[in-house]
Amino acid sequence: MNTNLLARLGMAIPVIQGPFGGGLSTVKLTAAVTNAGGMGSYGAHLLEPREIIDVTHAIRQKTDGPFVMNLWVDREDESSRKTDSPTFGRAVSEMEAIYQKHHVAPPIFAASEPLDFERQAEAILEACPPVFSFVFGIPSREILNECRKRGIVTMGAATTLDEAQAIEAAGVDIVLATGFEAGGHRPSFLRPAADSLHGTFALVRQIVESVSIPVIAAGGIADAKGVVAAITLGASAVQVGTAYLACEESGAHPIHKETLFQPSARHTRLSDHVTGRLARFIVTPTLEQLERTNRIQLGYPIQGELTRPFNAMNEGLFYAGQGAPLLHHHNATDLTRALAALISTITKS
Ligand SMILES: Cc1cc2nc3c(=O)[nH]c(=O)nc-3n(C[C@H](O)[C@H](O)[C@H](O)COP(=O)(O)O)c2cc1C
Incomplete structure (x- = not known):
């Protein structure tokens, strides 16, 4: 040591x-x-x-x-910097079905520094x-x-x-x-x-x-x-x-914490659909549906605006590493x- x-x-x-x-x-x-x-x-x-x-x-x-x-x-990714309101709107409309399924309001474009x-x-x-x-x-x-x-x-x-x-x-x-x-x-x-x-x-x-x-x-x-x-x-x-x-003591939502101890946390994968940059998530129906539906990738961080409604409600997008089954x-x-x-x-x- x-x-x-x-x-x-x-x-x-x-x-x-x-x-x-x-x-x-x-x-x-x-x-x-x-x-x-x-x-x-x-x-x-x-x-x-x-x-x-x-x-x-x-x-x-x-x-x-x-x-x-x-x-x-x-x-910030360059593709995120370059995303304008029409491009964001097209990405949102591609994902209309998934917002409806989860009863969440589609996000609205807001340029931010x-x-x-x-x-x-x-x-x-x-x-x-x-x-x-x-x-x-x-x-x-x-x-x-x-x-x-x-x-x-x-x-x-x-x-x-x-x-x-x-x-x-x-x-x-x-x-x-x-x-x-x-x-x-x-x-x-x-x-x-x-x-x-x-x-x-x-x-x-x-x-x-x-x-x-x-x-x-x-x-x-x-x-x-x-x-x-x-x-x-x-x-x-x-x-x-x-x-x-x-x-x-962590700031994760109780549902997220609970899920980390479940058998579903044995299956994780890297995905760039949630935030625009590759990160590891538990494979859930929400992640799979997101990956199928979202074809316009906007880059980090604006891609995260597309998925913020699910994150805010803890609707199946859970960060986890491969060590979760050992917790x-x-x-x-x-x-x-x-x-x-x-x-x-x-x-x-
Ligand atoms: C939800 C989540 C958010 C993270 N955010 C950051 C971050 O902002 N900065 C950073 O350096 N590492 C971040 N990490 C990486 C962790 O600090 C740590 O290096 C990593 O989780 C170690 O791998 P393990 O999860 O397999 O233990 C994050 C990890 C998780 C799970």
């Missing part, structure tokens, strides 16, 4: 709770994981700069330990969290230099070996190797996500062999044996998402403590 990294970050066990965007992170979850000896994260990519500062402050009120604030570097990453990053610098993690790209040299000056540890996500090498070359402190088993989006930035689908096992080994910064493994890890396996492959720690999303815990403190106890038992035996 890379005790240097754990000591540097102030973690008792090598487990990071993965950040969740879109209102699914909570201050309570982040603090619970940190207070139980791991490191909690907060997905802030949909927050205004002021909110980022407030949330960071709120987490500090609940814990003295380390935590991560997380942003998306690339926040996307949040600006640079301004969000300035808020991170001001709030000065212990760790700043990012996906979908690498922040500018200026931002990374400022983080270093302020003692903020940086962590960038890689879905390929090339991305990991680019992250190391940019001077980022830690690389997250995220395999395609993971819940949430595939945060590729050098090649299209569909061409960057490496499994956690293969990806972690390749990255550990070729970079000298610490590697964190993510994707399909949901129990202590998974943590120990990732560390055996050379990872310094792991990032666990789905298992924490299912806990009562047992409904409470983040219990999960973190159970991981700590079992990791210690396995490593001693």
Whole structure:
């Protein structure tokens, strides 16, 4: 185990709770994981700069330990930027039957200014969290230099070996190797996500062999044996998402949490129909109907406006990683403590 990294970050066990965007992170979850000896994260990519500062402050009120604030570097696809009202209207009318079936009102086109990453990053610098993690790209040299000056540890996500090498070359402190088993989006930035689908096992080994910064493994890890396996492959720690999303402290809807424990969660797949970017979902009749009906792809984030009515009502679009069938815990403190106890038992035996 890379005790240097754990000591540097102030973690008792090598487990990071993965950040969740879109209102699914909570201050309570982040603090619970940190207070139980791991490191909690907060997905802030949909927050205004002021909110980022407030949330960071709120987490500090609940814990003295380390935590991560997380942003998306690339926040908008070109196809989304170019979508006008008539194109949006055509996509909505293609999907008329599915809105009717679910008794939801079809969405209305509303041009909106996307949040600006640079301004969000300035808020991170001001709030000065212990760790700043990012996906979908690498922040500018200026931002990374400022983080270093302020003692903020940086962590960038890689879905390929090339991305990991680019992250190391940019001077980022830690690389997250995220395999395609993971819940949430595939945060590729050098090649299209569909061409960057490496499994956690293969990806972690390749990255550990070729970079000298610490590697964190993510994707399909949901129990202590998974943590120990990732560390055996050379990872310094792991990032666990789905298992924490299912806990009562997360911001996920109760129906979503409940579904993660059901046999239906054994079958997930990557789809870009829900948000415009490839992400992993439980295969439900709603997802299948959406994929059949929606032929005009608008790109991230405006594609998400087409599916927002279902998300708002929890109508069958459920993010999940491939580790869902391993879930047992409904409470983040219990999960973190159970991981700590079992990791210690396995490593001693
Ligand atoms: C619903 C959901 C939302 C996520 N949002 C983000 C995000 O905003 N930023 C990020 O870096 N990772 C995000 N992730 C990825 C997780 O932080 C974590 O890396 C991943 O879930 C690990 O794989 P696992 O789900 O198999 O444990 C998200 C994952 C899920 C399930």
